[in-house]
Amino acid sequence: EPEVTQTPSHQVTQMGQEVILRCVPISNHLYFYWYRQILGQKVEFLVSFYNNEISEKSEIFDDQFSVERPDGSNFTLKIRSTKLEDSAMYFCASSENRHNEQFFGPGTRLTVL
Amino acid sequence: AQSVTQLGSHVSVSEGALVLLRCNYSSSVPPYLFWYVQYPNQGLQLLLKYTSAATLVKGINGFEAEFKKSETSFHLTKPSAHMSDAAEYFCAVRTDSGGGADGLTFGKGTHLIIQP
Numbered sequence: 001e002p003e004v005t006q007t008p009s010h011q012v013t014q015m016g017q018e019v020i021l022r023c024v025p026i027s028n029h030l031y032f033y034w035y036r037q038i039l040g041q042k043v044e045f046l047v048s049f050y051n052n053e054i055s056e057k058s059e060i061f062d063d064q065f066s067v068e069r070p071d072g073s074n075f076t077l078k079i080r081s082t083k084l085e086d087s088a089m090y091f092c093a094s095s096e097n098r099h100n101e102q103f104f105g106p107g108t109r110l111t112v113l
Numbered sequence: 114a115q116s117v118t119q120l121g122s123h124v125s126v127s128e129g130a131l132v133l134l135r136c137n138y139s140s141s142v143p144p145y146l147f148w149y150v151q152y153p154n155q156g157l158q159l160l161l162k163y164t165s166a167a168t169l170v171k172g173i174n175g176f177e178a179e180f181k182k183s184e185t186s187f188h189l190t191k192p193s194a195h196m197s198d199a200a201e202y203f204c205a206v207r208t209d210s211g212g213g214a215d216g217l218t219f220g221k222g223t224h225l226i227i228q229p
Binding site for chain 1: 158217
């Protein structure tokens with residue numbers, strides 16, 4: 001069964017460093033999403049991406065965040081200058097179309113020291 | 114803007130007992146509603162979804178949920194709990210804004226504990 005994959009599973013970085021989180025969505029899906037879950041809190045929407053551009057973004061997704069689909073398979077989330085409060089689990093998701101369910105990857109745990 | 118409220122951060126039931134996890138939503142337009150389950154150290158797995166078809170929705174692992182517009186609720190139930198149901202459950206809403214891809218708004222989650 002096709003699934004969304006994410007790498008790395010765990011990323012540790014120093015405050016102020018740039019990180020890139022990688023996702024491979026399900027191959028025939030057209031809509032892509034990033035969410036984050038701070039420890040003990042709810043899952044929060046960051047951004048959605050369709051047709052090679054951002055479709056919707058939340059207030060959390062400020063200028064330090066960017067997304068890219070550099071090739072036909074990867075979907076990346078870049079955090080330009082990490083802060084302590086960026087420590088969270090980051091989930092990638094994809095869907096076949098905007099009305100179908102979103103399939104989630106296993107997440108990348110980001111720890112900012 | 115839409116929102117989701119899940120009553121009870123922790124719910125404990127005995128094995129074999131009824132499971133009831135509550136979810137209320139607010140949305141200015143007809144919503145799409147979802148229940149996801151998260152097992153420890155894993156991602157989110159879809160249990161079931163409501164997309165304006167039948168109000169009683171059946172999902173995987175014996176779970177079902179009923180959409181009640183008058184109560185703005187989408188409670189999750191399972192007639193008989195199993196030890197393997199112990200997990201975190203999230204209710205989520207997506208509204209059809211008519212634009213592009215819409216993100217999901219999640220509730221805070223309910224941790225389901227199954228007592229032997």
